Amino acid sequence: MKNTVHELRTQLGLSQAELANEMGVSRQTINSIETGRYLPSLPLALSLARYFDESVEEIFDVD
Amino acid sequence: MSTDRTTTRRASRWRWGTPVLAVAIGVAYLVAGLLGGDVAFAVFGLVLMLSLAIGMLLLRRSSETVAGLLDRRDERINGFDVTATAFAGGVVLLVVIVAFVVDIARGNNGSPYAALGAIGGVSYVAAMIYLRARR
Numbered sequence: 001m002k003n004t005v006h007e008l009r010t011q012l013g014l015s016q017a018e019l020a021n022e023m024g025v026s027r028q029t030i031n032s033i034e035t036g037r038y039l040p041s042l043p044l045a046l047s048l049a050r051y052f053d054e055s056v057e058e059i060f061d062v063d
Numbered sequence: 064m065s066t067d068r069t070t071t072r073r074a075s076r077w078r079w080g081t082p083v084l085a086v087a088i089g090v091a092y093l094v095a096g097l098l099g100g101d102v103a104f105a106v107f108g109l110v111l112m113l114s115l116a117i118g119m120l121l122l123r124r125s126s127e128t129v130a131g132l133l134d135r136r137d138e139r140i141n142g143f144d145v146t147a148t149a150f151a152g153g154v155v156l157l158v159v160i161v162a163f164v165v166d167i168a169r170g171n172n173g174s175p176y177a178a179l180g181a182i183g184g185v186s187y188v189a190a191m192i193y194l195r196a197r198r
Contacts, residue, residue: 026127029139041138 003060006034008052023047078123078134082116089113156183 009019009030016034020027023044032038033048040048049056089112096105122129131140163176 024136026131026137026140028127029137032139038139044138 001036001039001060001062003033003036004054005030005048005059008054008059009034012052019051022051081133082119085112085116085119089116152183156180159183 005019009016014022016030017027020030023030025044029038029040033040045056045060049059052059089109092108092112093105096102096108119129119133123133124130127137128140128143131137132144135141159176159179163173163180166173166176
């Protein structure tokens with residue numbers, strides 16, 4: 001599943017560690033989400049969507 | 064803001080949970096060793112578990128995985144923990160079953176492996192029933 005977390009994060013000038021801190025997860029988890037190795041839970045996906053002011057569907061795409 | 068404080072308090076409580084448990088196990092080893100007259104085991108057990116607790120707290124600063132395991136805030140690390148725990152439990156159950164079969168083949172009664180296997184099996188079924196009812 002592809003996502004735009006990396007693009008959205010860099011647009012805001014945030015580091016992975018800063019976004020991780022905002023989301024209450026580790027930097028490794030943000031990195032794994034960005035590279036598509038880890039699919040976040042629904043609560044985390046919603047938190048990311050709210051943080052970036054986007055919908056979950058806009059951030060995460062099935063292919 | 065209060066949610067942040069609550070989350071921080073919960074994470075802080077979790078952070079100390081594993082080291083405190085390790086120390087408690089070390090104290091149990093100490094008491095058991097002293098009661099059983101094995102002072103070397105008592106001291107070694109306590110030192111080992113204290114070292115584990117201290118090691119975890121020190122590694123927390125340099126390892127995000129250890130930090131995640133201690134404060135339980137990271138869902139990905141928590142997922143690893145659940146999978147690793149299930150894997151370890153599966154390995155232990157497999158060893159218990161093999162040991163039980165070998166013990167029976169040797170003409171013994173399979174003790175204590177039969178009881179250990181039964182505890183594992185009953186725990187699994189109980190957990191499934193509980194989870195099925197809750198989710």
